[in-house]
Amino acid sequence: MADILRDSPASDWRKPDPKNLLVMELAAGKVVIELAPRFAPEHVANIKKLAQQGYYNGLSILRSQDNYVVQWGDPNASDEAKRKTLGKAKSRLEPEFTILADSVDNFQPLPDGDVYAPEVGFVDGFPVARDTDANQMWLAHCYAMVGVGRDNEPDSGNGAELYVVTGHSPRHLDKNVVLVGRVLVGMPLLSSLPRGSGELGFYTEGEGKPALEKLMIASDLPQSEQPQLEQFDTQSANFQNIIKARRFRRESWFLDSVGKVELCNVPLPVR
Protein backbone atom coordinates (compact mmCIF):
# COMPACT_ATOMS: atom_id res chain seq x y z
CA MET A 1 0.00 0.00 0.00
CA ALA A 2 2.87 2.40 0.74
CA ASP A 3 4.05 1.71 -2.83
CA ILE A 4 0.63 2.52 -4.28
CA LEU A 5 0.50 5.84 -2.44
CA ARG A 6 4.07 6.77 -3.36
CA ASP A 7 3.55 6.00 -7.04
CA SER A 8 0.07 7.49 -7.31
CA PRO A 9 -0.38 10.20 -9.95
CA ALA A 10 -1.89 13.54 -8.95
CA SER A 11 -5.14 12.45 -10.60
CA ASP A 12 -5.67 9.82 -7.86
CA TRP A 13 -6.17 12.60 -5.33
CA ARG A 14 -9.11 14.94 -4.87
CA LYS A 15 -9.16 18.28 -3.08
CA PRO A 16 -12.20 18.50 -0.81
CA ASP A 17 -14.29 21.62 -1.40
CA PRO A 18 -13.39 24.12 1.38
CA LYS A 19 -17.11 24.95 1.60
CA ASN A 20 -17.59 21.40 2.93
CA LEU A 21 -14.69 21.40 5.36
CA LEU A 22 -15.05 22.27 9.02
CA VAL A 23 -11.94 23.34 10.92
CA MET A 24 -12.18 22.74 14.64
CA GLU A 25 -9.62 24.23 17.01
CA LEU A 26 -8.86 22.50 20.29
CA ALA A 27 -6.15 23.49 22.74
CA ALA A 28 -4.02 20.63 21.38
CA GLY A 29 -4.45 21.39 17.68
CA LYS A 30 -6.77 21.34 14.69
CA VAL A 31 -9.29 18.79 13.52
CA VAL A 32 -10.60 18.89 9.94
CA ILE A 33 -13.99 17.38 9.08
CA GLU A 34 -15.35 16.84 5.59
CA LEU A 35 -19.12 17.21 5.37
CA ALA A 36 -21.28 15.02 3.11
CA PRO A 37 -24.10 17.25 1.83
CA ARG A 38 -25.20 14.58 -0.64
CA PHE A 39 -26.20 12.28 2.23
CA ALA A 40 -27.70 14.80 4.66
CA PRO A 41 -28.31 18.10 2.82
CA GLU A 42 -30.56 19.73 5.45
CA HIS A 43 -28.37 18.78 8.37
CA VAL A 44 -25.21 19.91 6.62
CA ALA A 45 -26.88 23.23 5.73
CA ASN A 46 -27.93 23.70 9.36
CA ILE A 47 -24.44 22.91 10.64
CA LYS A 48 -22.99 25.44 8.19
CA LYS A 49 -25.44 28.08 9.44
CA LEU A 50 -24.40 27.37 13.01
CA ALA A 51 -20.71 27.53 12.11
CA GLN A 52 -21.16 30.81 10.21
CA GLN A 53 -22.92 32.37 13.18
CA GLY A 54 -19.99 31.37 15.40
CA TYR A 55 -22.30 29.07 17.35
CA TYR A 56 -19.67 26.43 18.08
CA ASN A 57 -16.91 28.83 19.14
CA GLY A 58 -16.35 28.56 22.88
CA LEU A 59 -18.41 25.41 23.41
CA SER A 60 -17.01 22.29 25.05
CA ILE A 61 -16.34 18.64 24.53
CA LEU A 62 -19.12 17.17 26.64
CA ARG A 63 -18.47 13.47 26.44
CA SER A 64 -15.76 10.91 25.75
CA GLN A 65 -17.03 7.36 26.10
CA ASP A 66 -14.43 4.66 25.77
CA ASN A 67 -14.62 2.56 22.60
CA TYR A 68 -17.56 4.64 21.37
CA VAL A 69 -17.78 8.39 20.72
CA VAL A 70 -16.57 11.89 21.59
CA GLN A 71 -19.35 14.48 21.53
CA TRP A 72 -19.33 18.26 21.68
CA GLY A 73 -21.93 20.95 22.17
CA ASP A 74 -23.25 23.63 24.48
CA PRO A 75 -22.65 22.70 28.13
CA ASN A 76 -25.67 24.84 29.01
CA ALA A 77 -27.98 23.31 26.40
CA SER A 78 -30.49 22.18 28.99
CA ASP A 79 -30.64 25.62 30.69
CA GLU A 80 -32.99 27.85 28.74
CA ALA A 81 -31.59 31.02 30.30
CA LYS A 82 -27.94 30.27 29.66
CA ARG A 83 -27.85 28.31 26.45
CA LYS A 84 -26.58 29.80 23.20
CA THR A 85 -29.16 30.74 20.62
CA LEU A 86 -29.31 28.71 17.41
CA GLY A 87 -29.96 31.99 15.54
CA LYS A 88 -31.05 31.36 11.98
CA ALA A 89 -30.47 27.61 12.27
CA LYS A 90 -33.40 25.25 12.79
CA SER A 91 -33.90 23.52 16.13
CA ARG A 92 -35.61 20.48 14.62
CA LEU A 93 -34.96 18.71 11.35
CA GLU A 94 -36.56 15.73 9.68
CA PRO A 95 -34.06 12.86 9.90
CA GLU A 96 -31.92 12.12 6.86
CA PHE A 97 -31.01 8.53 7.67
CA THR A 98 -30.93 7.30 4.07
CA ILE A 99 -30.88 8.55 0.51
CA LEU A 100 -32.21 6.85 -2.62
CA ALA A 101 -29.72 4.21 -3.73
CA ASP A 102 -30.63 4.73 -7.37
CA SER A 103 -29.68 8.40 -7.12
CA VAL A 104 -26.01 7.41 -6.75
CA ASP A 105 -24.05 6.22 -9.77
CA ASN A 106 -20.54 6.11 -8.31
CA PHE A 107 -20.87 3.43 -5.63
CA GLN A 108 -17.67 1.37 -5.33
CA PRO A 109 -18.69 -1.95 -3.75
CA LEU A 110 -16.53 -4.14 -1.54
CA PRO A 111 -16.63 -7.86 -2.34
CA ASP A 112 -16.50 -9.50 1.11
CA GLY A 113 -19.94 -8.89 2.58
CA ASP A 114 -21.02 -7.19 5.77
CA VAL A 115 -22.80 -8.20 8.95
CA TYR A 116 -25.22 -5.27 9.00
CA ALA A 117 -26.11 -4.43 5.39
CA PRO A 118 -26.68 -6.25 2.10
CA GLU A 119 -23.82 -4.30 0.48
CA VAL A 120 -21.07 -1.91 1.56
CA GLY A 121 -18.56 0.22 -0.26
CA PHE A 122 -17.56 3.82 -0.91
CA VAL A 123 -19.06 6.98 -2.37
CA ASP A 124 -17.22 10.31 -2.61
CA GLY A 125 -14.61 9.14 -0.09
CA PHE A 126 -17.12 8.01 2.52
CA PRO A 127 -17.89 4.47 3.74
CA VAL A 128 -21.49 3.62 2.86
CA ALA A 129 -23.99 0.77 2.94
CA ARG A 130 -26.61 -0.04 0.33
CA ASP A 131 -29.86 -1.96 0.20
CA THR A 132 -31.02 -2.03 -3.41
CA ASP A 133 -34.26 -3.89 -2.53
CA ALA A 134 -35.26 -0.99 -0.32
CA ASN A 135 -33.60 1.52 -2.69
CA GLN A 136 -31.66 2.94 0.26
CA MET A 137 -28.10 4.06 0.79
CA TRP A 138 -26.58 5.45 3.97
CA LEU A 139 -23.30 6.51 5.49
CA ALA A 140 -21.78 3.83 7.76
CA HIS A 141 -20.59 4.30 11.36
CA CYS A 142 -16.89 3.63 10.86
CA TYR A 143 -14.11 5.12 12.97
CA ALA A 144 -13.89 8.93 12.46
CA MET A 145 -17.41 9.33 11.10
CA VAL A 146 -19.26 12.38 12.41
CA GLY A 147 -22.94 12.34 13.36
CA VAL A 148 -25.69 14.51 14.78
CA GLY A 149 -26.64 13.82 18.40
CA ARG A 150 -30.36 13.58 19.00
CA ASP A 151 -32.86 12.84 21.77
CA ASN A 152 -35.53 10.17 21.48
CA GLU A 153 -37.62 12.01 18.87
CA PRO A 154 -36.41 11.36 15.32
CA ASP A 155 -36.44 15.10 14.47
CA SER A 156 -34.68 16.26 17.65
CA GLY A 157 -31.22 16.51 16.10
CA ASN A 158 -30.12 19.80 14.57
CA GLY A 159 -26.32 19.68 14.49
CA ALA A 160 -25.74 21.76 17.62
CA GLU A 161 -24.33 18.59 19.18
CA LEU A 162 -22.02 16.52 17.03
CA TYR A 163 -20.20 13.30 17.82
CA VAL A 164 -17.35 11.40 16.23
CA VAL A 165 -16.78 7.64 16.40
CA THR A 166 -13.62 6.88 18.40
CA GLY A 167 -13.89 3.11 18.90
CA HIS A 168 -14.92 -0.08 17.20
CA SER A 169 -17.49 0.83 14.56
CA PRO A 170 -20.94 1.04 16.21
CA ARG A 171 -22.76 0.02 13.05
CA HIS A 172 -26.00 -0.51 15.03
CA LEU A 173 -26.25 3.29 14.97
CA ASP A 174 -26.60 3.23 11.17
CA LYS A 175 -30.03 4.52 10.14
CA ASN A 176 -30.63 5.55 13.75
CA VAL A 177 -28.58 8.72 13.69
CA VAL A 178 -27.83 11.14 10.88
CA LEU A 179 -24.21 10.98 9.81
CA VAL A 180 -22.92 14.15 8.22
CA GLY A 181 -19.23 13.67 7.51
CA ARG A 182 -15.85 12.30 8.46
CA VAL A 183 -12.77 13.53 10.28
CA LEU A 184 -9.94 13.76 7.72
CA VAL A 185 -7.22 15.11 10.01
CA GLY A 186 -6.75 15.22 13.76
CA MET A 187 -8.49 12.09 15.03
CA PRO A 188 -5.84 11.48 17.73
CA LEU A 189 -6.75 14.82 19.34
CA LEU A 190 -10.26 13.48 19.90
CA SER A 191 -9.65 9.78 20.42
CA SER A 192 -7.02 10.30 23.12
CA LEU A 193 -9.09 12.70 25.22
CA PRO A 194 -9.53 11.48 28.78
CA ARG A 195 -12.71 9.43 29.12
CA GLY A 196 -15.52 11.05 31.09
CA SER A 197 -16.41 9.31 34.33
CA GLY A 198 -20.14 10.04 34.12
CA GLU A 199 -22.77 7.85 32.55
CA LEU A 200 -22.21 7.41 28.78
CA GLY A 201 -18.78 9.02 29.21
CA PHE A 202 -20.12 12.51 29.97
CA TYR A 203 -17.62 14.65 31.86
CA THR A 204 -18.74 15.33 35.41
CA GLU A 205 -18.58 18.71 37.12
CA GLY A 206 -15.27 18.01 38.80
CA GLU A 207 -13.51 16.85 35.66
CA GLY A 208 -13.78 19.98 33.55
CA LYS A 209 -14.66 19.83 29.87
CA PRO A 210 -12.05 20.27 27.12
CA ALA A 211 -12.65 23.56 25.33
CA LEU A 212 -13.84 23.74 21.74
CA GLU A 213 -12.15 27.01 20.93
CA LYS A 214 -13.43 27.47 17.41
CA LEU A 215 -15.26 25.59 14.70
CA MET A 216 -15.53 27.31 11.31
CA ILE A 217 -16.13 26.46 7.68
CA ALA A 218 -12.75 26.40 5.90
CA SER A 219 -13.94 28.68 3.07
CA ASP A 220 -14.82 31.35 5.66
CA LEU A 221 -11.25 31.40 6.97
CA PRO A 222 -8.46 33.55 5.53
CA GLN A 223 -6.72 31.67 2.71
CA SER A 224 -3.62 31.14 4.87
CA GLU A 225 -5.64 29.30 7.53
CA GLN A 226 -7.47 27.01 5.13
CA PRO A 227 -6.28 23.40 5.35
CA GLN A 228 -4.39 22.28 2.26
CA LEU A 229 -5.16 18.63 1.96
CA GLU A 230 -6.11 15.97 -0.51
CA GLN A 231 -7.93 12.71 -0.11
CA PHE A 232 -7.34 9.58 -2.13
CA ASP A 233 -10.11 9.43 -4.74
CA THR A 234 -12.32 6.42 -4.04
CA GLN A 235 -13.36 6.54 -7.73
CA SER A 236 -9.82 6.06 -8.97
CA ALA A 237 -8.55 2.78 -10.40
CA ASN A 238 -5.77 2.92 -7.85
CA PHE A 239 -8.26 2.88 -4.99
CA GLN A 240 -9.22 -0.59 -6.21
CA ASN A 241 -5.54 -1.46 -5.84
CA ILE A 242 -5.57 -0.22 -2.25
CA ILE A 243 -8.56 -2.46 -1.55
CA LYS A 244 -6.74 -5.36 -3.20
CA ALA A 245 -3.60 -4.69 -1.16
CA ARG A 246 -5.70 -4.80 2.00
CA ARG A 247 -7.58 -7.94 1.03
CA PHE A 248 -4.44 -9.85 0.06
CA ARG A 249 -1.60 -8.79 2.31
CA ARG A 250 1.76 -9.06 0.63
CA GLU A 251 3.88 -7.56 3.39
CA SER A 252 6.43 -10.15 4.50
CA TRP A 253 5.14 -9.89 8.09
CA PHE A 254 1.79 -11.45 7.12
CA LEU A 255 1.83 -15.25 7.31
CA ASP A 256 -1.86 -15.54 6.45
CA SER A 257 -2.72 -13.19 3.58
CA VAL A 258 -6.30 -12.81 4.93
CA GLY A 259 -8.18 -12.59 1.58
CA LYS A 260 -10.98 -10.38 2.93
CA VAL A 261 -11.52 -6.85 4.11
CA GLU A 262 -14.27 -5.31 6.15
CA LEU A 263 -15.65 -1.88 5.30
CA CYS A 264 -14.23 -0.03 8.30
CA ASN A 265 -10.78 -1.58 7.86
CA VAL A 266 -10.23 -0.01 4.43
CA PRO A 267 -7.91 3.01 4.79
CA LEU A 268 -9.02 6.30 3.24
CA PRO A 269 -5.68 8.08 2.84
CA VAL A 270 -5.32 11.83 3.29
CA ARG A 271 -2.17 13.86 2.57
Place this chain on the structure above:
Amino acid sequence: MADILRDSPASDWRKPDPKNLLVMELAAGKVVIELAPRFAPEHVANIKKLAQQGYYNGLSILRSQDNYVVQWGDPNASDEAKRKTLGKAKSRLEPEFTILADSVDNFQPLPDGDVYAPEVGFVDGFPVARDTDANQMWLAHCYAMVGVGRDNEPDSGNGAELYVVTGHSPRHLDKNVVLVGRVLVGMPLLSSLPRGSGELGFYTEGEGKPALEKLMIASDLPQSEQPQLEQFDTQSANFQNIIKARRFRRESWFLDSVGKVELCNVPLPVR
Protein backbone atom coordinates in the same frame (compact mmCIF):
# COMPACT_ATOMS: atom_id res chain seq x y z
CA MET B 1 -29.50 -4.97 28.70
CA ALA B 2 -29.24 -2.93 31.91
CA ASP B 3 -32.29 -4.91 33.11
CA ILE B 4 -30.64 -8.24 32.31
CA LEU B 5 -27.53 -7.30 34.27
CA ARG B 6 -29.51 -5.94 37.22
CA ASP B 7 -31.71 -9.04 37.46
CA SER B 8 -28.97 -11.58 36.78
CA PRO B 9 -28.50 -14.27 39.46
CA ALA B 10 -25.05 -14.85 40.94
CA SER B 11 -24.78 -17.99 38.79
CA ASP B 12 -24.58 -15.83 35.64
CA TRP B 13 -21.20 -14.53 36.75
CA ARG B 14 -17.84 -16.27 36.84
CA LYS B 15 -14.78 -15.35 38.86
CA PRO B 16 -11.68 -15.48 36.69
CA ASP B 17 -8.91 -17.63 38.16
CA PRO B 18 -6.36 -15.24 39.77
CA LYS B 19 -3.62 -17.44 38.29
CA ASN B 20 -4.78 -16.25 34.87
CA LEU B 21 -5.10 -12.58 35.73
CA LEU B 22 -2.35 -10.05 35.12
CA VAL B 23 -2.44 -6.81 37.08
CA MET B 24 -0.62 -3.99 35.36
CA GLU B 25 0.15 -0.77 37.23
CA LEU B 26 0.45 2.47 35.31
CA ALA B 27 0.87 5.91 36.84
CA ALA B 28 -2.82 6.54 36.19
CA GLY B 29 -4.17 3.30 37.65
CA LYS B 30 -4.52 -0.45 37.22
CA VAL B 31 -5.30 -2.58 34.20
CA VAL B 32 -6.46 -6.18 34.65
CA ILE B 33 -5.91 -8.72 31.86
CA GLU B 34 -7.39 -12.21 31.74
CA LEU B 35 -5.13 -14.74 30.04
CA ALA B 36 -6.48 -17.54 27.83
CA PRO B 37 -4.22 -20.57 28.40
CA ARG B 38 -6.59 -22.81 26.46
CA PHE B 39 -5.84 -20.89 23.26
CA ALA B 40 -2.12 -20.23 23.66
CA PRO B 41 -0.75 -22.47 26.44
CA GLU B 42 2.96 -22.01 25.69
CA HIS B 43 2.73 -18.26 25.27
CA VAL B 44 0.68 -17.84 28.42
CA ALA B 45 3.16 -19.99 30.35
CA ASN B 46 6.04 -17.87 29.05
CA ILE B 47 4.28 -14.62 29.98
CA LYS B 48 3.66 -15.98 33.47
CA LYS B 49 7.34 -16.86 33.81
CA LEU B 50 8.29 -13.35 32.74
CA ALA B 51 5.79 -11.81 35.19
CA GLN B 52 7.01 -13.98 38.06
CA GLN B 53 10.59 -12.95 37.42
CA GLY B 54 9.54 -9.30 37.57
CA TYR B 55 10.52 -8.90 33.93
CA TYR B 56 7.80 -6.37 33.11
CA ASN B 57 8.28 -4.16 36.17
CA GLY B 58 9.86 -0.88 35.15
CA LEU B 59 9.40 -1.31 31.40
CA SER B 60 7.58 1.24 29.23
CA ILE B 61 4.67 1.72 26.92
CA LEU B 62 6.52 1.85 23.61
CA ARG B 63 3.76 2.57 21.14
CA SER B 64 0.28 4.02 20.84
CA GLN B 65 -0.96 3.98 17.25
CA ASP B 66 -4.29 5.68 16.69
CA ASN B 67 -7.20 3.35 15.89
CA TYR B 68 -4.93 0.34 16.28
CA VAL B 69 -2.87 -0.80 19.28
CA VAL B 70 -0.95 0.16 22.40
CA GLN B 71 2.19 -1.92 22.92
CA TRP B 72 4.58 -2.28 25.84
CA GLY B 73 7.97 -3.85 26.35
CA ASP B 74 11.64 -3.20 27.01
CA PRO B 75 12.72 0.14 25.54
CA ASN B 76 16.24 -1.30 25.27
CA ALA B 77 15.18 -4.55 23.61
CA SER B 78 17.35 -3.92 20.56
CA ASP B 79 20.46 -3.13 22.64
CA GLU B 80 22.09 -6.38 23.68
CA ALA B 81 24.10 -4.72 26.45
CA LYS B 82 21.20 -2.88 28.07
CA ARG B 83 18.19 -5.09 27.56
CA LYS B 84 16.62 -7.04 30.40
CA THR B 85 17.23 -10.76 30.48
CA LEU B 86 14.32 -13.09 29.78
CA GLY B 87 15.66 -15.36 32.54
CA LYS B 88 13.93 -18.71 32.51
CA ALA B 89 11.47 -17.64 29.81
CA LYS B 90 11.99 -18.74 26.22
CA SER B 91 13.04 -16.21 23.59
CA ARG B 92 11.33 -18.04 20.73
CA LEU B 93 8.09 -19.96 20.68
CA GLU B 94 6.27 -21.85 17.99
CA PRO B 95 3.21 -19.77 17.07
CA GLU B 96 -0.14 -20.74 18.58
CA PHE B 97 -2.41 -19.10 16.04
CA THR B 98 -5.19 -21.70 16.21
CA ILE B 99 -6.40 -24.60 18.29
CA LEU B 100 -8.41 -27.64 17.16
CA ALA B 101 -12.04 -26.63 16.81
CA ASP B 102 -13.22 -30.10 17.83
CA SER B 103 -11.38 -29.79 21.13
CA VAL B 104 -13.86 -27.14 22.26
CA ASP B 105 -17.37 -28.13 23.32
CA ASN B 106 -18.63 -24.82 24.71
CA PHE B 107 -18.60 -22.59 21.63
CA GLN B 108 -21.52 -20.14 21.70
CA PRO B 109 -22.11 -19.10 18.08
CA LEU B 110 -23.47 -15.77 16.88
CA PRO B 111 -26.12 -15.97 14.16
CA ASP B 112 -25.32 -13.00 11.93
CA GLY B 113 -22.18 -14.02 10.08
CA ASP B 114 -18.77 -12.42 9.84
CA VAL B 115 -16.62 -10.90 7.12
CA TYR B 116 -13.44 -12.72 8.06
CA ALA B 117 -14.39 -16.18 9.32
CA PRO B 118 -17.00 -18.88 8.58
CA GLU B 119 -18.32 -18.61 12.15
CA VAL B 120 -17.82 -16.41 15.19
CA GLY B 121 -18.94 -16.56 18.79
CA PHE B 122 -17.66 -16.93 22.33
CA VAL B 123 -15.68 -19.39 24.42
CA ASP B 124 -14.82 -18.88 28.10
CA GLY B 125 -15.65 -15.17 27.86
CA PHE B 126 -13.46 -14.53 24.81
CA PRO B 127 -14.53 -13.59 21.27
CA VAL B 128 -13.49 -16.37 18.89
CA ALA B 129 -13.76 -17.46 15.28
CA ARG B 130 -14.20 -21.01 13.99
CA ASP B 131 -13.59 -22.85 10.75
CA THR B 132 -14.96 -26.38 11.14
CA ASP B 133 -13.78 -27.43 7.65
CA ALA B 134 -10.21 -26.68 8.69
CA ASN B 135 -10.93 -27.83 12.28
CA GLN B 136 -9.54 -24.54 13.56
CA MET B 137 -10.59 -22.09 16.23
CA TRP B 138 -8.85 -18.86 17.18
CA LEU B 139 -9.24 -15.79 19.35
CA ALA B 140 -10.49 -12.76 17.41
CA HIS B 141 -8.92 -9.29 17.35
CA CYS B 142 -11.71 -7.32 19.01
CA TYR B 143 -11.21 -4.17 21.07
CA ALA B 144 -9.29 -4.92 24.31
CA MET B 145 -7.79 -8.20 23.10
CA VAL B 146 -4.14 -8.70 24.07
CA GLY B 147 -1.55 -10.20 21.73
CA VAL B 148 2.12 -11.06 21.48
CA GLY B 149 4.23 -8.73 19.34
CA ARG B 150 6.52 -10.49 16.92
CA ASP B 151 9.02 -9.79 14.15
CA ASN B 152 8.75 -11.31 10.68
CA GLU B 153 9.62 -14.85 11.75
CA PRO B 154 6.59 -16.80 12.98
CA ASP B 155 8.43 -17.96 16.13
CA SER B 156 9.88 -14.56 17.04
CA GLY B 157 7.22 -13.68 19.61
CA ASN B 158 7.76 -14.63 23.23
CA GLY B 159 5.49 -12.36 25.27
CA ALA B 160 8.15 -9.84 26.26
CA GLU B 161 6.25 -7.34 24.09
CA LEU B 162 2.49 -7.33 24.39
CA TYR B 163 -0.09 -5.19 22.64
CA VAL B 164 -3.74 -4.43 23.19
CA VAL B 165 -6.27 -3.46 20.54
CA THR B 166 -7.43 0.14 21.07
CA GLY B 167 -9.31 0.84 17.84
CA HIS B 168 -11.62 -0.70 15.29
CA SER B 169 -11.04 -4.45 15.39
CA PRO B 170 -8.06 -5.29 13.16
CA ARG B 171 -9.36 -8.75 12.31
CA HIS B 172 -6.78 -9.11 9.54
CA LEU B 173 -4.34 -9.79 12.37
CA ASP B 174 -6.25 -12.97 13.28
CA LYS B 175 -4.06 -16.06 12.71
CA ASN B 176 -1.13 -13.74 12.09
CA VAL B 177 -0.37 -12.93 15.72
CA VAL B 178 -0.86 -14.99 18.86
CA LEU B 179 -3.61 -13.57 21.04
CA VAL B 180 -3.29 -14.45 24.71
CA GLY B 181 -6.07 -12.68 26.57
CA ARG B 182 -8.31 -9.69 27.06
CA VAL B 183 -8.31 -6.54 29.18
CA LEU B 184 -11.19 -6.84 31.67
CA VAL B 185 -10.64 -3.57 33.52
CA GLY B 186 -8.78 -0.35 32.75
CA MET B 187 -9.02 -0.05 28.97
CA PRO B 188 -9.41 3.76 29.13
CA LEU B 189 -5.97 4.03 30.76
CA LEU B 190 -4.47 2.49 27.62
CA SER B 191 -6.82 3.76 24.92
CA SER B 192 -6.51 7.40 25.95
CA LEU B 193 -2.70 7.47 26.06
CA PRO B 194 -1.26 10.13 23.79
CA ARG B 195 -0.51 8.73 20.34
CA GLY B 196 3.16 8.33 19.48
CA SER B 197 4.39 10.53 16.67
CA GLY B 198 6.84 8.00 15.24
CA GLU B 199 6.14 5.44 12.56
CA LEU B 200 3.48 2.91 13.65
CA GLY B 201 2.76 5.13 16.65
CA PHE B 202 6.05 4.44 18.43
CA TYR B 203 6.98 7.17 20.89
CA THR B 204 9.98 9.17 19.74
CA GLU B 205 12.91 10.16 21.95
CA GLY B 206 11.51 13.59 22.72
CA GLU B 207 8.06 12.35 23.72
CA GLY B 208 8.99 10.14 26.62
CA LYS B 209 7.37 6.75 27.16
CA PRO B 210 4.65 6.15 29.77
CA ALA B 211 6.02 3.95 32.55
CA LEU B 212 4.85 0.41 33.11
CA GLU B 213 5.45 0.39 36.84
CA LYS B 214 4.53 -3.19 37.56
CA LEU B 215 2.91 -6.20 35.89
CA MET B 216 2.25 -9.23 38.10
CA ILE B 217 0.09 -12.33 38.19
CA ALA B 218 -2.85 -11.64 40.53
CA SER B 219 -2.33 -14.86 42.51
CA ASP B 220 1.24 -13.73 43.32
CA LEU B 221 -0.06 -10.52 44.92
CA PRO B 222 -1.12 -10.21 48.56
CA GLN B 223 -4.81 -11.10 48.90
CA SER B 224 -5.69 -7.45 49.54
CA GLU B 225 -4.21 -6.38 46.19
CA GLN B 226 -5.90 -9.08 44.14
CA PRO B 227 -8.65 -7.70 41.91
CA GLN B 228 -12.12 -8.81 42.99
CA LEU B 229 -14.08 -9.03 39.82
CA GLU B 230 -16.52 -11.18 37.97
CA GLN B 231 -17.27 -11.56 34.32
CA PHE B 232 -20.62 -12.36 32.82
CA ASP B 233 -20.58 -16.06 31.95
CA THR B 234 -20.78 -16.50 28.18
CA GLN B 235 -22.13 -20.03 28.83
CA SER B 236 -25.14 -18.76 30.75
CA ALA B 237 -28.65 -18.67 29.32
CA ASN B 238 -28.74 -14.99 30.18
CA PHE B 239 -25.78 -14.28 27.92
CA GLN B 240 -28.02 -15.38 25.06
CA ASN B 241 -30.44 -12.70 26.30
CA ILE B 242 -27.69 -10.09 26.16
CA ILE B 243 -26.98 -11.10 22.56
CA LYS B 244 -30.70 -10.88 21.80
CA ALA B 245 -30.94 -7.46 23.42
CA ARG B 246 -28.08 -6.26 21.24
CA ARG B 247 -29.48 -7.78 18.05
CA PHE B 248 -32.97 -6.38 18.57
CA ARG B 249 -32.70 -3.01 20.29
CA ARG B 250 -35.72 -2.21 22.41
CA GLU B 251 -34.48 1.04 23.93
CA SER B 252 -36.89 3.81 22.98
CA TRP B 253 -34.03 5.77 21.39
CA PHE B 254 -33.62 3.17 18.63
CA LEU B 255 -35.87 3.82 15.63
CA ASP B 256 -34.41 0.94 13.62
CA SER B 257 -34.06 -2.13 15.85
CA VAL B 258 -31.05 -3.33 13.79
CA GLY B 259 -31.67 -7.11 13.92
CA LYS B 260 -27.99 -8.05 13.72
CA VAL B 261 -24.88 -7.92 15.82
CA GLU B 262 -21.25 -8.23 14.89
CA LEU B 263 -18.83 -10.19 17.07
CA CYS B 264 -16.86 -7.21 18.38
CA ASN B 265 -20.01 -5.24 19.19
CA VAL B 266 -21.25 -7.77 21.76
CA PRO B 267 -20.52 -6.48 25.27
CA LEU B 268 -18.73 -8.79 27.71
CA PRO B 269 -19.76 -7.28 31.06
CA VAL B 270 -17.40 -7.20 34.03
CA ARG B 271 -18.32 -6.12 37.57
